[in-house]
Amino acid sequence: MTHETAQPGLWAWAQRTSVEQLHIRLESFIVLIVLSTVMAVLSPFFLSLSNFLNILLATSTIGVLAIAATYVIGSGGLDLSLGSVMGLSGVAGAYVAVNLGAPSPIGLAACILAGAAAGYVNGQLITRAFVPAFIVTLGMLGLARGLALVISDGRVIYGLPAVMVYVGQGRPLGIPMPVIIFVVTAIVAHCVLAYSKFGRHTMALGDSESAARAAGIRVERHRRVLYTLSGALAGLAGMLFMARINSGDPTAGLNYELTAITAAIIGGTNLFGGRGSILGTMIGALIMGVLQNGLNLLAVQSYYQQMAIGAVLILAVFIDQYQVRKESRV
Amino acid sequence: MQPFVAKINRFTLTLGVAMAFAAPAIAEDGEYGVLMKTLANPFWGAMSQGVEDGAKEAGVKYFLQAAESDQAAEPQLNLCNTMLERKPVAMITAAINSTNLLPCLKAAQDAGIKVVDLDGNLDQAVLDKEGIKITFRIGSDNVAAGGQGADYLVEKLGKDAKGPVLVIEGLSGNVTGQRRAQGFAARLKELAPGLEVVASLPGDWDRGKAASITNDILTRNPDLVGIFAANDGMALGAVEAVYAAGKGDQVTIIGVDGNSDAVKSIKDGRLNASVAQLPYLVGKQAVENVKKAIAGESITADIAVPTLVLTKDVLDAGKEPMLQYVK
Numbered sequence: 247m248t249h250e251t252a253q254p255g256l257w258a259w260a261q262r263t264s265v266e267q268l269h270i271r272l273e274s275f276i277v278l279i280v281l282s283t284v285m286a287v288l289s290p291f292f293l294s295l296s297n298f299l300n301i302l303l304a305t306s307t308i309g310v311l312a313i314a315a316t317y318v319i320g321s322g323g324l325d326l327s328l329g330s331v332m333g334l335s336g337v338a339g340a341y342v343a344v345n346l347g348a349p350s351p352i353g354l355a356a357c358i359l360a361g362a363a364a365g366y367v368n369g370q371l372i373t374r375a376f377v378p379a380f381i382v383t384l385g386m387l388g389l390a391r392g393l394a395l396v397i398s399d400g401r402v403i404y405g406l407p408a409v410m411v412y413v414g415q416g417r418p419l420g421i422p423m424p425v426i427i428f429v430v431t432a433i434v435a436h437c438v439l440a441y442s443k444f445g446r447h448t449m450a451l452g453d454s455e456s457a458a459r460a461a462g463i464r465v466e467r468h469r470r471v472l473y474t475l476s477g478a479l480a481g482l483a484g485m486l487f488m489a490r491i492n493s494g495d496p497t498a499g500l501n502y503e504l505t506a507i508t509a510a511i512i513g514g515t516n517l518f519g520g521r522g523s524i525l526g527t528m529i530g531a532l533i534m535g536v537l538q539n540g541l542n543l544l545a546v547q548s549y550y551q552q553m554a555i556g557a558v559l560i561l562a563v564f565i566d567q568y569q570v571r572k573e574s575r576v
Numbered sequence: 577m578q579p580f581v582a583k584i585n586r587f588t589l590t591l592g593v594a595m596a597f598a599a600p601a602i603a604e605d606g607e608y609g610v611l612m613k614t615l616a617n618p619f620w621g622a623m624s625q626g627v628e629d630g631a632k633e634a635g636v637k638y639f640l641q642a643a644e645s646d647q648a649a650e651p652q653l654n655l656c657n658t659m660l661e662r663k664p665v666a667m668i669t670a671a672i673n674s675t676n677l678l679p680c681l682k683a684a685q686d687a688g689i690k691v692v693d694l695d696g697n698l699d700q701a702v703l704d705k706e707g708i709k710i711t712f713r714i715g716s717d718n719v720a721a722g723g724q725g726a727d728y729l730v731e732k733l734g735k736d737a738k739g740p741v742l743v744i745e746g747l748s749g750n751v752t753g754q755r756r757a758q759g760f761a762a763r764l765k766e767l768a769p770g771l772e773v774v775a776s777l778p779g780d781w782d783r784g785k786a787a788s789i790t791n792d793i794l795t796r797n798p799d800l801v802g803i804f805a806a807n808d809g810m811a812l813g814a815v816e817a818v819y820a821a822g823k824g825d826q827v828t829i830i831g832v833d834g835n836s837d838a839v840k841s842i843k844d845g846r847l848n849a850s851v852a853q854l855p856y857l858v859g860k861q862a863v864e865n866v867k868k869a870i871a872g873e874s875i876t877a878d879i880a881v882p883t884l885v886l887t888k889d890v891l892d893a894g895k896e897p898m899l900q901y902v903k
Contacts, residue, residue, distance in 0.1 A: 291662055297661050303654075398746075399749070402674060404675050404702055496749065543658055546654075
């Protein structure tokens with residue numbers, strides 16, 4: 247690759263706009279477009295409204311978890327319990343609604359609350375007991391999954407009330423409810439992270455904790471809020487899947503934490519904190535969604551899909567590092 | 577501009593490599609969609625072989641896909657939805673659990689696609705509540721398979737035998753494993769009350785976990801006389817643990833599946849028996865019956881494919897006609 251010189255015009259504007267104002271990596275967006283084009287050429291089924299909604303529906307749970315991952319990783323933390331908490335919350339909601347006979351709104355709230363509770367415990371242990379986030383959330387990964395299996399006796403809890411099922415299977419205006427909830431959540435999360443004090447503080451924490459402390463940010467309290475938020479979002483993801491299949495499945499979200507982290511990293515979140523954007527993460531999640539959907543349409547074995555996603559992850563970060571190193575040389 | 581283009585090219589090149597595995601797929605009329613749990617298991621491998629041969633003989637087109645593991649419930653649902661985009665005439669599905677595919681099966685039914693329950697993982701009561709009508713269900717009778725395991729144990733040890741027996745279940749909450757374990761325990765109680773099930777523990781379909789459970793129980797019950805494991809992988813784990821403890825002659829071990837590893841172990845005289853399912857036959861007959869159903873013939877709602885107890889004697893004699901289907 248030749249040395250890049252400053253270029254006037256549209257390209258420079260696009261680069262400045264993308265990086266500085268939207269906080270995304272232009273490359274990942276272009277990869278998404280290229281990937282979609284390739285899939286559209288290869289498969290006659292790819293380009294249709296129903297398939298587009300299908301991709302968004304398939305991305306909805308991972309997408310919500312990836313939002314949580316962006317906040318936590320952006321703040322210099324890590325949450326490995328996302329997938330397990332997602333499973334726990336779906337079981338909790340189904341248990342409250344089916345076994346205890348609570349009305350739908352309480353069942354839905356139970357999902358989010360169960361998730362938030364697990365996240366709150368994570369935050370408390372990390373900030374008050376001084377156990378590293380990696381260890382605490384790894385422990386929670388086992389705790390939450392085990393608890394989900396205990397509550398449900400290892401079986402799916404089937405037969406939710408109608409309103410809960412609507413959240414997963416309803417289609418107002420032809421758009422699946424989980425897609426609507428996912429997109430709205432993503433927009434709110436993007437605005438909060440990019441434009442609010444809370445969002446700026448989150449990234450400041452990841453950039454330099456000591457500087458953040460010096461600037462008067464209440465670091466520990468902020469971290470506790472972040473982990474609780476992360477748990478609540480995992481609870482929301484659990485709620486979406488539970489409602490989709492009309493049952494709480496204790497094995498839901500198995501290994502999803504890693505997929506969510508992958509989406510965030512492809513989308514430009516810095517693994518060591520200080521940088522990240524929800525818009526970027528959504529592009530990362532969609533890259534994986536399009537890749538999976540396209541390869542499924544082409545009837546390619548799922549083994550290859552895992553290889554492709556792994557390759558994309560490493561490449562995305564390689565390109566990122568290449569940019570950073572080149573800029574520092576200039 | 578140039579460097580940027582070069583950069584993107586490098587990216588797309590790699591993606592191209594990742595996608596070079598894919599050949600352009602064109603919509604075929606009258607395709608069958610076949611959705612399995614996973615292919616990382618000889619059982620499902622044999623079943624897809626049966627589907628392939630059945631489709632060849634029947635002259636039908638099909639496309640077969642599977643989730644990455646037999647615990648990937650949501651990925652399997654997403655895969656199922658994607659398969660519907662290809663508008664198959666039938667969906668032959670082996671669901672990971674009784675509910676994860678419900679929205680997809682509903683959508684298939686609404687689109688006029690015939691739905692078949694491969695391997696019997698769907699729950700009829702749930703299907704009735706959801707208003708889903710499946711064309712037929714095909715698979716092995718797992719309760720009977722467990723019962724055959726008990727038959728073999730009693731035949732070997734005698735009706736008046738006494739002693740502790742260990743049951744290694746499948747994954748907690750998995751219907752297949754539950755049916756096998758329950759079928760075994762119920763039949764054993766009926767035939768030989770002296771053989772007592774002292775522990776029934778989930779081995780999660782995992783060879784290593786089954787070995788650990790066996791070790792623990794051998795510590796507690798050194799006079800163990802029998803082990804029934806809900807699949808061959810776990811039975812083979814139990815075999816290793818029993819032989820390592822020097823109790824190979826004392827403990828009779830029975831698995832379920834009849835997979836190639838188990839057959840090898842039985843021939844070597846280590847594993848005592850495996851209740852062989854005939855997944856090859858299940859796959860083959862599934863396709864054949866779908867073709868009949870589409871042609872308008874009426875099909876039995878529940879098609880039970882027989883199971884067969886494999887022992888060293890049966891394998892060495894090689895006279896059993898069903899043996900050709902043990903893959």
